[in-house]
Amino acid sequence: MLASMPCTTRTVPFRGHETWVQVTTPETAHPDALPLFVLHGGPGMAHNYVANIAALADETGRSVIHYDQLGCGNSTHLPDAPAEFWTPELFVDEFHTVRTALGIDRYHVLGQSWGGMLGAEIAVREPAGLASLSICNSPASMQLWLHGAAELRAQLPPDMLGAMRRHEADGTVADPTYLAATQEFYRRHVCRVTPMPKDFADSEAQMVADPTVYYTMNGPNEFHVIGTLRDWSIIDRLAAITAPVLVVAGEFDEATPATWQPYVDNIADVRSHVFPDSSHCTHLEKPEEFRAVIAEFLHEHDLATAARV
Secondary structure, X not given: OHXXXXXXXXXXXXXXXXXXXXXXXXXXXXXXXOOEEEEOOOOOOXXXXXXXXXXXXXXXXXXXXXXXXXXXXXXXXXXXXXXXXXXXXXXXXXXXXXXXXOOOOOEEEEEEOHHHHHHHHHHOOOOOOEEXXXXXXXXXXXXHHHHHHHHHHOOOOHXXXXXXXXXXXXXXXXXXXXXXXXXXXXXXXXXXXXXXXXXXXXXXXXHHXXXXXXXHHOOOOOOXXXXXXXXXXXXXXXXXXXXXXXXXXXXXXXXXXXXXXXXXHHOOOEEEEEEOOOXXXXXXXXXXXXXXXXXXXXXXXXXXXXXXX
16 A cells, blocks of 8 residues: 555755655545644654554545654764753754745644654644644653553563563663563563564664664663653643644553543643554554544544634
């Protein structure tokens, strides 16, 4: 399906560097269907693992835009940039730079994991053209994320949990025993598809090849968050979001219900949807069901936006 759709790539200048952009267009465009920007996670995991969301182009008659955020994938890599360079504000600015370069004034945003956090950072600034925001598998604060991860880790076999705690305390998180325990956590709560989908493996491989952004902002893995985002929270700013928001998660998601409930509690126009028998990469585990839920939400707010114009 993806191979049959017209797809173009380009780069956009950003702060003296280059952001790589891919635009997938439908065979038949719907006149009211606004473009959708897809924001990948990590930070620093590149667009590969969310590439299948481009199928929404033909399914909804809209353009779907992916881009690799600065520091990863096909965009400029900056392994020597200082830690203070990598901020949410940098990536908000990059989004609007890409959007402006493409000449897009009205649009939807979908963000997965860190991408949903970034989407919320964009939305709290109340940009005029934002028609809707889909926050997928994302926490509203990293402290809530860490609490949720601790609860899920406690469900692992005691020897695995003990190894994790020991190696984290010793700073030996590259030890094979630690990595094996990490992979079991990922199998349960990050992506339950076996073997791991190639798109996810490709994103992970490029991150391992240059872990600058991920290690700086997050840390060595999903639950040992010691990077610059460790104190990040958007909870006290969520009331500023005026765009309609859809929050989605998986039943076994590492983004536990407590991590995303603040979005539901503090955004005026919001709804939520939990996909059964899936985890953090719902879009890879339940791709058709995931896209159907997103498509319905986008269509509703295409029509609402069209009515306001």
